[in-house]
Amino acid sequence: LTEQKAKLFRREYLDLHVHEQAQIFSDLDQTLRGRVYRYLSANEVGDMFDAIEEEPEDVVKYFKEMPVQYAAKVIDEMYTDNAVDILAYAQNKDLTHYLLALPEERSAEIRELLHYEDKTAGALMTTEYVxxxxxxxxxxxxxxxxxxxxxxxxxxxxxxxxxxxxxxxxxxxxxxxxxxxxxxxxxxxxxxxxxxxxxxxxxxxxxxxxxxxxxxxxxxxxxxxxxxxxxVDDVIDVIDEENAGEYSGLAGVDTQETPENPLQASLKRLPWLIILLIMGMSTTTLIDHYEALISQASILAVFVSLITGTAGNAGTQSLAVAIRGLSNSEEDRRSGIKTILSELATGLFAGLVTGLAILLLVGIWKHNFILGFVIGISMATAITVATVAGSIIPLVMDKIGVDPAVASGPFISTLSDLTSVLIYFNIANQFLNFFLNT
Amino acid sequence: LTEQKAKLFRREYLDLHVHEQAQIFSDLDQTLRGRVYRYLSANEVGDMFDAIEEEPEDVVKYFKEMPVQYAAKVIDEMYTDNAVDILAYAQNKDLTHYLLALPEERSAEIRELLHYEDKTAGALMTTEYVxxxxxxxxxxxxxxxxxxxxxxxxxxxxxxxxxxxxxxxxxxxxxxxxxxxxxxxxxxxxxxxxxxxxxxxxxxxxxxxxxxxxxxxxxxxxxxxxxxxxxVDDVIDVIDEENAGEYSGLAGVDTQETPENPLQASLKRLPWLIILLIMGMSTTTLIDHYEALISQASILAVFVSLITGTAGNAGTQSLAVAIRGLSNSEEDRRSGIKTILSELATGLFAGLVTGLAILLLVGIWKHNFILGFVIGISMATAITVATVAGSIIPLVMDKIGVDPAVASGPFISTLSDLTSVLIYFNIANQFLNFFLNT
The missing domain is CATH 3.10.580.10 (CBS-domain)
Structure with missing residues (x-):
């Protein structure tokens, strides 16, 4: 292509599967793309555009590089659903040009599909059926x-x-x-x-x-x-998209990131980091509230992160189960109340076992079973609360129409930190006499 | 079916789509299933067994309920890939009976497919092609x-x-x-x-x-x-399975859990909770090591969970991106070293911004910019380390052949807690004179 050998290029390129054609095309610069448009007819590049895997907002830029008539022919050649995905990102002026250059029937089809709301069956479908x-x-x-x-x-x-x-x-x-x-x-x-x-x-x-x-x-x-x-191939894209959404939510990051450079990657991650930092400040303020207690009994500070961490893990587990549950179809779901009661029982049981384990661990380690008891009972309570919260919050978000998957993982950890600290220091306060620094 | 009306049942049941037949069948008890086997021929239930969505180890139990000849006919009627999935869980004795009762050719096909390793193309494929x-x-x-x-x-x-x-x-x-x-x-x-x-x-x-x-x-x-x-339908199952694996790993729980009762659910979650608790004890022991420092300067304890929490979030972000990256096909991956260097830069930048933010927040809140500086520099360092660790660990696990998705989320949080605490108290120690309790 660089040597401008039109014939040779045509023969080799057209021999490839459209998926491979599309991969090569995506790697070209503007000059070389210009040659592709000259060497190949709109018919010949149409199928390739169906197979292109870039985001539609990027593909629309290629259309702008082409003469309008050529672009319209490419659009005509493409499957309607793919063409519409891309045209949704075209500027109004360009869109009008393309639609005018298309055969009347195609242009009407495309106009109609452009009306359907994103993420519905209408937006996914194509009109080329038998x-x-x-x-x-x-x-x-x-x-x-x-x-x-x-x-x-x-x-x-x-x-x-x-x-x-x-x-x-x-x-x-x-x-x-x-x-x-x-x-x-x-x-x-x-x-x-x-x-x-x-x-x-x-x-x-x-x-x-x-x-x-x-x-x-x-x-x-x-x-x-x-x-x-x-x-089915469009459905696979949907499945990937929905799964990536849930997964990204659990991590508080857009895992679809294509990190051209680290600066952009960090700019994408910083918003959630900062939001969670500010939310985390509430926990810090709460601990600060107990600073006098800590300065009297510094041993208490040693166990804060163990309790918040474990409760956070329990909350994340229950959250992940709840979000997967929500992604099941309506008919397979259990009722909200039943889910919550069942999570309450699960949390209580997991909390009791973990609490007992830490009671023994701390009791033996510190030769202080009263300290062990305080840590154990705090942890059991914190785990129960976090487990229930992990199942309630996504249910409530789903009910009020917010996507429960958005950054829910770090959110639940931060929330469970707050309640865990509150529970822990309040329980510890009751037993204060046992821990005073000597 | 309960009224033993064979004809009526046959007419209504056979009119349904196999997916619906399978859903009804899965809800039946053993007596009613016995009637289904009597009322319907093996041919008629074969397609239904192809559509059944229970785990293969559960479906194999149905075969045991049938007369061997009937079971063999059902197996013969099913698509080979589905039959093999189920037969992989049959006891050796039963398997031999079924294979003997099958036509020679089918039995050879099934025997061959049973050899392929789980999660490979061989285990997914079927031999019914044109x-x-x-x-x-x-x-x-x-x-x-x-x-x-x-x-x-x-x-x-x-x-x-x-x-x-x-x-x-x-x-x-x-x-x-x-x-x-x-x-x-x-x-x-x-x-x-x-x-x-x-x-x-x-x-x-x-x-x-x-x-x-x-x-x-x-x-x-x-x-x-x-x-x-x-x-493609078997591929969709694979996509779901791989995604569920990654998602479950991030949460440290098997999100495929079908919680018949809360006790079983908690028994499934407890192993990871306890493992993470024990790993968390290492952080606790480390903090305990600094108890003397805390009792002198209790303000330090206030910020431990903020630093560990934020670093944990950053580590989880980088981990999630890395695991998604690994799930890309070989050719699309970037090299390990390049990924790590890029994550190092990302972590440094995100750390600097977050550190600066917390420096200002703490400085203004506590009227103490030296405290702010210590928290800020600790947080920047902890974020950088967690971000790099979040990308290195899955790479290393992948290299040594361990599935990087297993409980990686809580694992990275716990690890980043440990390093964050170490970084924080060491830095704080350098500035000790400024924080001594007065």
């Missing part, structure tokens, strides 16, 4: 599929619709191939079609694909009309 | 696919093999339908087939399916011979 009618026979259905095959993103399922486009059944290519050619579709179609409404949350879509092991899922509007399909 | 030859024409290939369609798990790709079963190409059903019937396969097949070796790690398999958006991936042995295919 539909057939119930009164066709297999050979005519296969003719139809042949005709649509070049454009359709997936031809493994053919959706059966009524005259006004209502979804009434589905047949697989397997059904079509294993039955005699003259069979009518209505006789072989599955009429209880599993589908999702267009405004369904993407996490629920992913769960349905998991449950039913489908390769694609039809999307219907409020009137049961077929409006699109969601393919 | 293979054709390069010198066939499309119409004869479609005939072959028709013949195999009923048994094959997925007929969307037809894999082209040489006479000695070497994988030389692939065609999609789309290719077959959109080209003239007399076209020879060799003219339309893609000859650079993306495949995975049979001993490939399952995480790499998932990454390939993600990258190439395939619905299935062929599996080859060392001699490039086609031995099976992996379907």
């Amino acid at each position: 539909d057939i009618f119930a009164d066709q026979d297999i050979s005519s259905a296969i003719q139809d599929i042949r005709a649509e095959a070049a454009d359709a993103e997936l031809i493994y399922y053919a959706y059966v619709v009524s005259d006004d486009n209502e979804l009434i059944g589905v047949v697989t290519l397997r059904d079509l191939l294993t039955n005699p050619e003259e069979t009518r579709i209505t006789d072989i179609m599955t009429d209880s079609v599993i589908s999702v409404p267009v405004d369904e949350d993407q996490a629920e879509v992913a769960q349905k694909v998991r449950d039913y092991n489908f390769v694609a899922l039809p999307v219907i509007d409020y009137a049961n009309k077929l409006v699109g399909i969601i393919n | 293979d054709i030859f390069a010198d066939q024409d499309i119409s004869s290939a479609i005939q072959d696919i028709r013949a195999e369609a009923a048994d094959a798990e997925l007929i969307y790709y037809a894999y082209v093999v040489s006479d000695d079963n070497e994988l030389i190409g692939v065609v999609t059903l789309r290719d077959l339908l959109t080209n003239p019937e007399e076209t020879r396969i060799t003219d339309i097949m893609t000859d650079s087939v993306i495949s995975v070796p049979v001993d490939e790690d399952q995480a790499e398999v998932a990454q390939k399916v993600r990258d190439y958006n395939f619905v299935a991936l062929p599996v080859i042995d060392y001699a490039n011979k086609l031995v099976g295919i992996i379907n």
Whole structure:
């Protein structure tokens, strides 16, 4: 490409899988990209753009580099769902240019998909599906599929619709191939079609694909009309996204970070560090409140971090279980009250065992079982409180519509620090006479 | 079913999607399951067993309830990969019975799949694929696919093999339908087939399916011979499993827990709580070492948990980023040294900013900028160390072959507590004269 050998480049590049084409393209600079646009037709780069793995807001910049007509042709060539993801980031002026340059029908399709809310079935779906009618026979259905095959993103399922486009059944290519050619579709179609409404949350879509092991899922509007399909590869992206969200939340960091340089990486991590630092200051202020107590009985200070740390671990465990529980589909969930009561019992039991263990450890180590008792009872209480809080907080956040996964891990640790310190010093205060510095 | 109405049950049950059948079946008790086996033929329950979502070690118990011949028929009816997952948990004696009752060919297939190591391509794959030859024409290939369609798990790709079963190409059903019937396969097949070796790690398999958006991936042995295919639904299970592993590791708990009762839940969480408690004791012992210092300057004790907590958060952030990084495929990874240097710079910068913030906060709050300076410099150092440790530890664990995700979150917090305390009291010791209790 650098040597401007157009022919050789064309031969080698077009021989590659689109995924590899896309990887090479992503590594090019603007001059070289310009040559790609010159050497290859819009048709030829269209599939590559479907496979590109950069963020849509970055891909849209490539469109700006192309002549408008060329860009419109690339968009026309792409699958609608992918094109729409990218065009959502185009400037209004550019978007208008592209839409005007597109064939009327495509432009209408794209305009419609641009309306759907992010993270819903509508935003995930594509309109390139295969539909057939119930009164066709297999050979005519296969003719139809042949005709649509070049454009359709997936031809493994053919959706059966009524005259006004209502979804009434589905047949697989397997059904079509294993039955005699003259069979009518209505006789072989599955009429209880599993589908999702267009405004369904993407996490629920992913769960349905998991449950039913489908390769694609039809999307219907409020009137049961077929409006699109969601393919399994887009569902995998959703699963990755949802999982990364939960995982990032537990760590208080965006783990999707692509750290071009350490400065940017630290700028991404600092907001949470500082927020948690300020929240942590509340615990510090609380300990400060007990400074007089500590100066009289410095042994108490020795165990603060053990109690806060262990309670924090228990809280994180219960939080992680709760968040995974929330990601289950509605029907599989247990009721909120039941979850909390069960976590209370779990916390009590775990607290008692851990408390007893530390009572013995400290008692033997310091030859002071009263100190051991104070630490043990504080730890048992702190663990119970943290465990219950770890299950209540995500439930409440979910109820009020906040994503419970956001930085929930460090948040729960900080909160449990605060309650643990409060519990510990209050209990210790009752037994003060035993610890006074001598 | 409770009323023993066999006919009515058959009609209603067989009308359901297998996923729903499986959900109902999982809720039945042993008596009712016995009736299901009586009312339905092995053929009819086979598909349901493919869709069952319980753990394989639980499903194998159902086989024990059935007459051996019936169980063998169910196994015969299931997809080989699913059957093998379950049979891996059968007792040797039962396994022998089943294998003897199966047709010779099936029994050989299953025996072979049972050999592959867990979490490799071999363990994920199934042997029900469609293979054709390069010198066939499309119409004869479609005939072959028709013949195999009923048994094959997925007929969307037809894999082209040489006479000695070497994988030389692939065609999609789309290719077959959109080209003239007399076209020879060799003219339309893609000859650079993306495949995975049979001993490939399952995480790499998932990454390939993600990258190439395939619905299935062929599996080859060392001699490039086609031995099976992996379907996208099994890959989704792998993605869920890998993600759950990372997530559970960060929280130090098995988030897959299905807590029948709180006692069992707490028994699952206690091992990590106790291990971390004992590790935490090392920090406590270290603080105890400085008790004399604390009794002289109790203000120092006030800030211990703020410093350990913030450093712990920074360590967890860097850990989470590192573990996500490791889950990327080999080619996308940055080198170890580069990662560590970059994390060092990130940690230094984040530490400096956070340290400066706390210097000001403490300085103003306590009207003591020397105290602020000690806290600030301690925190900056502790954050830097925790950030670097958070990236080194998973790298080292990965190198020596330990899964870096196991309880890594609480582990790094505990470790960073220890180093933070050490750093803090050593620095404070240098400035002791300023803090002596008056």
